[in-house]
Amino acid sequence: MNEPVRRLSVLILVLFLTLMGAASYIQVIDAGNLNADGRNVRTLYREFGNFRGPIVVDGDQVVWSEPVDDPFKYQRTYSDSTLYSAVTGYYSIVFGSTGIEAAEDGLLSGSADALFWTRMGNLLSGETQRGASVELTLSAAVQRAATDALGDQPGAVVALDPSTGAIKALVTSPTYDAEALAGHDTAAVNDAYQNLLGQDDGPLVNRAIGGDTYPPGSTFKLITAAAALESGYTADTELYAPDQLELPDTTATMGNYGGGSCGDGERTTLAEAIRISCNTAFGNLGITLGWNVIEREAKEFGWGESLSIPLAVTPSRLPEDPDRAQAAMSAIGQFDVRATPLQMAMVAAGIANDGVLMQPYLVEQVRDSDLRIIEQSEPVEMSRPMSASDANELTDMMVAVVESGSATAAQIPGVEIAAKTGTAETGRDEPPHTWIVAFAPAKDPQVAVAVVVDNGGTLGAAGQTVTGGTVAAPIARQVIEAALAEEG
Amino acid sequence: MAIVADVHVRTGRRSELGLLAIAVAVAVLARGLVDYHAHILEPVEISVYAGAWIGVLALVHLALRRWAPFADPVLVPAVATLVGIGLAMIRRIDFAYAARGRDTNFGDVQTVWALIGVALMLLVILLLRDYRLLRRFTYTSGVLGLIALLLPLMPVIGTQINGARIWINVFGRSLQPGEFAKIAFVVFFAGYLVSNRDTLALAGPKVLGLRLPRVRDMGPLALVWVAAMLVQIYERDLGTSLLLFGIFVAMLYVATERISWVVIGMGAFAVGAVAAGTIFAHVGSRYTAWLHALDADVYRSGQSEQLVRGLFGMASGGLFGTGLGEGRPDLVPYAESDFIVASLGEELGLTGLMAILVLYVIIVQRAMRTAIGTRHGFGKLLATGLGFAIALQVFIVVGGVTRVIPLTGLTTPFLAYGGSSMLANFIIIGLLLRLSDQARRPEEVRA
Numbered sequence: 001m002n003e004p005v006r007r008l009s010v011l012i013l014v015l016f017l018t019l020m021g022a023a024s025y026i027q028v029i030d031a032g033n034l035n036a037d038g039r040n041v042r043t044l045y046r047e048f049g050n051f052r053g054p055i056v057v058d059g060d061q062v063v064w065s066e067p068v069d070d071p072f073k074y075q076r077t078y079s080d081s082t083l084y085s086a087v088t089g090y091y092s093i094v095f096g097s098t099g100i101e102a103a104e105d106g107l108l109s110g111s112a113d114a115l116f117w118t119r120m121g122n123l124l125s126g127e128t129q130r131g132a133s134v135e136l137t138l139s140a141a142v143q144r145a146a147t148d149a150l151g152d153q154p155g156a157v158v159a160l161d162p163s164t165g166a167i168k169a170l171v172t173s174p175t176y177d178a179e180a181l182a183g184h185d186t187a188a189v190n191d192a193y194q195n196l197l198g199q200d201d202g203p204l205v206n207r208a209i210g211g212d213t214y215p216p217g218s219t220f221k222l223i224t225a226a227a228a229l230e231s232g233y234t235a236d237t238e239l240y241a242p243d244q245l246e247l248p249d250t251t252a253t254m255g256n257y258g259g260g261s262c263g264d265g266e267r268t269t270l271a272e273a274i275r276i277s278c279n280t281a282f283g284n285l286g287i288t289l290g291w292n293v294i295e296r297e298a299k300e301f302g303w304g305e306s307l308s309i310p311l312a313v314t315p316s317r318l319p320e321d322p323d324r325a326q327a328a329m330s331a332i333g334q335f336d337v338r339a340t341p342l343q344m345a346m347v348a349a350g351i352a353n354d355g356v357l358m359q360p361y362l363v364e365q366v367r368d369s370d371l372r373i374i375e376q377s378e379p380v381e382m383s384r385p386m387s388a389s390d391a392n393e394l395t396d397m398m399v400a401v402v403e404s405g406s407a408t409a410a411q412i413p414g415v416e417i418a419a420k421t422g423t424a425e426t427g428r429d430e431p432p433h434t435w436i437v438a439f440a441p442a443k444d445p446q447v448a449v450a451v452v453v454d455n456g457g458t459l460g461a462a463g464q465t466v467t468g469g470t471v472a473a474p475i476a477r478q479v480i481e482a483a484l485a486e487e488g
Numbered sequence: 489m490a491i492v493a494d495v496h497v498r499t500g501r502r503s504e505l506g507l508l509a510i511a512v513a514v515a516v517l518a519r520g521l522v523d524y525h526a527h528i529l530e531p532v533e534i535s536v537y538a539g540a541w542i543g544v545l546a547l548v549h550l551a552l553r554r555w556a557p558f559a560d561p562v563l564v565p566a567v568a569t570l571v572g573i574g575l576a577m578i579r580r581i582d583f584a585y586a587a588r589g590r591d592t593n594f595g596d597v598q599t600v601w602a603l604i605g606v607a608l609m610l611l612v613i614l615l616l617r618d619y620r621l622l623r624r625f626t627y628t629s630g631v632l633g634l635i636a637l638l639l640p641l642m643p644v645i646g647t648q649i650n651g652a653r654i655w656i657n658v659f660g661r662s663l664q665p666g667e668f669a670k671i672a673f674v675v676f677f678a679g680y681l682v683s684n685r686d687t688l689a690l691a692g693p694k695v696l697g698l699r700l701p702r703v704r705d706m707g708p709l710a711l712v713w714v715a716a717m718l719v720q721i722y723e724r725d726l727g728t729s730l731l732l733f734g735i736f737v738a739m740l741y742v743a744t745e746r747i748s749w750v751v752i753g754m755g756a757f758a759v760g761a762v763a764a765g766t767i768f769a770h771v772g773s774r775y776t777a778w779l780h781a782l783d784a785d786v787y788r789s790g791q792s793e794q795l796v797r798g799l800f801g802m803a804s805g806g807l808f809g810t811g812l813g814e815g816r817p818d819l820v821p822y823a824e825s826d827f828i829v830a831s832l833g834e835e836l837g838l839t840g841l842m843a844i845l846v847l848y849v850i851i852v853q854r855a856m857r858t859a860i861g862t863r864h865g866f867g868k869l870l871a872t873g874l875g876f877a878i879a880l881q882v883f884i885v886v887g888g889v890t891r892v893i894p895l896t897g898l899t900t901p902f903l904a905y906g907g908s909s910m911l912a913n914f915i916i917i918g919l920l921l922r923l924s925d926q927a928r929r930p931e932e933v934r935a
Contacts (some may be wrong), residue, residue, distance in 0.1 A: 022890035034803030209580040
C-alpha cells in the first residue's frame with residue numbers, strides 16, 4: 001500500500017501548490033485590480049486613515065485633519081470653507097476630491113515621490129505615514145476682500161502678483177461649504193452634494209478658472225491694442241473710428257456703446273480709443289491689422305494654453321478662421337472669443353510686468369511633517385508678449401481709463417491705477433457680463449486683478465443698465481486696496 | 489514490511505524540544521505584536537502568557553517522552569505554531585471588533601478550547617496504547633459517525649447557522665458534530681477497507697483502457713456517495729460532503745491500489761454536485777457566487793459579498809502584509825472563523841500565508857510518512873485517512889476563500905475560531921502521534 005500513499009502525497013502537494021498559486025494571484029498579481037475596485041472600502045479607509053497634511057494660507061491652516069473615533073480615523077476639517085473652497089476643493093469619501101486636495105493629493109497624503117525619504121524615516125522610527133503641508137500663495141486679506149466685495153453676486157475675482165505670477169486671490173461665486181461634502185455620514189454627504197448639483201447657479205463650478213468661460217468684451221481691446229503697438233502703432237496713431245462701422249461682406253454694422261461717437265466721429269487716437277472704449281476703432285483694427293496678428297498676440301498672453309496652477313485651467317478660446325466681419329467683432333472681445341477670469345488677470349499682469357508674463361501658480365511651498373521644505377515654487381517666465389516700452393505705453397493709456405475714462409469708480413486717492421473695463425454681450429436676452437482688469441500702482445505694479453460679475457450682478461438683476469465701470473470697477477478697487485495695504 | 493532495526497534509534501525528542509522553543513517564540517511574539525498595536529502590551533501579562541505556553545508544551549513534551557517516546561517530533565511543534573498564530577489573530581480580531589463597538593471574546597474562548605484540545609490529545613496518547621485496538625470498533629465507529637453526521641438534521645437540537653445545517657445545540661453551545669464524524673468515519677473506513685480490500689481490488693470489466701472494479705463491489709462507494717449528496721442537499725454543506733467523500737475515495741485508492749476507484753468516485757461526485765447545483769437553488773447560488781464573484785449583480789445580491797471582501801482583504805495585504813494589528817480584517821464577515829485565512833493573508837501577507845500553508849504540508853507529510861512506516865494495513869489506512877482529512881479540509885477552506893473551489897463552511901484546522909474543530913483536530917494529532925510512535929519504535933523495544 002506504500003506506492004498509493006506516495007502518490008497521494010504528491011496529490012496533496014499539488015493541492016497545496018494550487019492554493020499557493022491562487023493566493024499569489026490574489027495578493028500579488030491581481031492585487032492592483034482588487035485594491036482599485038470601487039467596492040473596496042478598505043482602500044478608502046486606508047487612504048483616509050492616514051494623517052493628511054494641512055493646507056496653509058498666510059501661516060494658518062485652513063484645511064486640516066482632525067482625529068476622530070470612527071473607521072476613517074481622521075475628519076477633514078475646513079475653516080472658512082466658503083472663503084477657500086474654490087481653491088482647496090473638497091476631500092470626500094463619496095465623491096472623491098477636487099481642487100488642491102486632488103491636485104496635490106500625493107503630497108498631502110504622503111505618497112508622493114518627493115516624500116520618499118520622509119516615509120523611510122517614518123518606517124524606521126515606527127511612525128505612521130504623515131502627509132506634507134501645502135502652503136498656498138493666497139493672501140487671506142486679499143481673498144477675503146475679493147469675496148466680500150463680490151458678495152453674493154455670481155462672478156469671479158482673480159488677483160495676481162504680476163512680477164511672480166503668484167495667485168493672491170481666487171474667488172468664485174456662488175461657492176459651497178467643503179465641510180458638508182467631507183463628512184463621514186455618506187447619506188448626509190450625498191444629500192448635500194445633490195443639493196449643490198440641483199442649484200441653477202452652479203456652486204460647484206469654479207468660474208475663475210473653468211466653467212463655460214466668459215466673452216471678455218472690451219477688456220479684450222487690450223490684446224488688440226497690444227497687437228497694434230507691437231505692429232508699430234503708438235498711442236497717438238490716428239485710427240478710423242466712424243459712428244457706425246460697416247462690417248465687410250455683410251449688411252451689418254458695428255456701433256459704439258450707447259450710440260456715441262469717438263473723437264470727431266471719424267478719427268481718434270489709439271489712446272483715446274482705449275480711454276473711452278471705442279468699439280468702431282478696435283473693430284476696424286481687427287480688419288486692418290488682420291486677425292492673425294491679434295491671434296498671435298492673444299496666444300502670447302496665454303489663450304489656448306492648458307495651464308495647471310496646479311488646478312487645471314480651462315484654456316481660453318479664440319475663433320477659428322474668422323472672416324473679416326467676425327475678426328472685427330472678435331477684436332472687441334465678442335463673437336467666439338472666450339476667456340477665464342484668470343486669463344484676463346494674466347493680461348493685466350503681463351502689461352504690468354513690463355510685457356513679461358509670469359506663469360500663475362497657487363502653491364508657494366510644501367513642507368514635510370518635520371517642517372522641512374521639500375518643494376519651493378520659483379517664478380517662471382511664461383512668455384514676452386510685449387516690449388517693455390509698448391507695455392508702458394499701454395499702461396499710460398490704461399491709467400487714463402481710471403482717471404477720466406470708463407473706470408473712474410476704481411480710483412483710490414494717492415494711487416495710480418491702470419485698468420480697462422468690459423461690458424460683454426452674452427448673445428442672450430439678459431444683462432451683459434461686466435468686467436474690469438486692472439493693476440496698481442501703475443508705475444510699480446504690486447497686484448493685477450480681473451473681476452467679472454455675471455449679468456451685472458445685483459444691479460443687472462434689478463433691471464438697471466450695467467457696465468464694467470459701474471459694477472466691476474468698485475470690486476477691483478477694494479481688492480487693490482487690500483493688496484496694497486498688505487504690501488505696506 | 490519488516491524494517492532493519494537500528495540499535496541506536498533516535499527518538500527525536502530533543503529535536504522536538506528545539507522546535508517547540510520556536511513555536512513558543514512565534515506564539516508569544518505574535519501576541520506581543522497584537523497587544524502592542526492595541527496599546528495594551530503589559531510585560532507582566534505577556535510573560536505569564538509565555539510562561540503558560542512553555543508550561544503546556546513542556547507538559548506535552550514530557551508526556552510524549554513517557555508514553556510515546558518515538559512519536560513524530562515535528563507534529564506537535566507545527567501544530568503549536570499554528571495554534572499560536574491563530575490565537576494571536578483571533579485576539580487581534582476581537583480588538584478590531586471592539587474598535588467598532590462590538591464586544592467579542594473569541595480569543596479567550598479559543599484559548600480554553602485549545603487547552604481542552606491539548607488535554608484530549610494527551611488523553612488519546614495515554615489511553616490508546618495500541619492503535620490496533622481501534623479496529624475492534626470499526627462498525628461502532630461507522631454508526632457513531634453516521635449519527636454525528638445526521639444529528640444536525642434532528643429537530644430541536646439541530647441548528648441552521650448561515651444557511652448550513654451542520655450545528656447542534658448542546659448546553660447552550662453550538663457544536664459541529666461533522667468534525668467528529670470525520671474521525672469516526674476514518675476509523676470505520678480503515679477497518680472496513682483493510683478487511684475488504686482484496687475483494688474491492690478484484691478486476692472487473694475494462695472500459696477505455698481502464699480496469700474497472702466489479703459492479704457488485706460498487707455498493708459501499710455508492711452508499712457513501714448517497715450520504716455525501718444528502719449532506720450537501722439537506723445540511724447545505726458542500727464542504728463536509730466533499731471532505732467525507734474525498735477521504736473515502738482516497739482511502740479506497742490506497743487500500744486497493746486501483747486508480748479506477750478514484751476516477752469513478754470523482755466522476756460520480758462531480759455529476760452529483762452539478763446535478764445538485766442545477767436542481768437545488770441554494771446549492772446553485774454557491775456555484776454562482778464562486779464563478780461570478782466579482783460581477784456587480786452577484787455582489788450586490790450579497791451572494792459573493794463575503795468572498796469578495798475576503799479577496800479585498802488579502803489583496804490589501806500584498807506580499808508582506810499590513811502587519812499584525814495594522815490591517816482591517818474586521819471588514820470581512822466571520823474574519824475569526826470561516827475567513828481567518830483572509831485575515832491572516834491581509835495582516836501577514838502572502839509570505840505569512842505561504843508559511844502557514846507550508847506548516848500544514850509538513851503536518852500532512854508527516855502523517856503520510858507515518859503511514860509508510862506503519863507495519864499494519866489498518867494503521868497505514870488510518871494514518872493516510874487522518875492526514876488526508878487535514879489536507880483536504882485545508883484545501884476546501886483555503887480553496888474556498890481563494891476562489892479555487894466554491895466557498896463552504898468548513899473551519900481551518902487549528903487556526904479558525906471554533907471548539908469542535910479544535911478538539912477534533914487535536915484528537916487527530918493524538919492518533920497520529922500514537923501511530924507514529926508505534927511506526928518508529930524499533931523491533932526490540934516493541935512491546
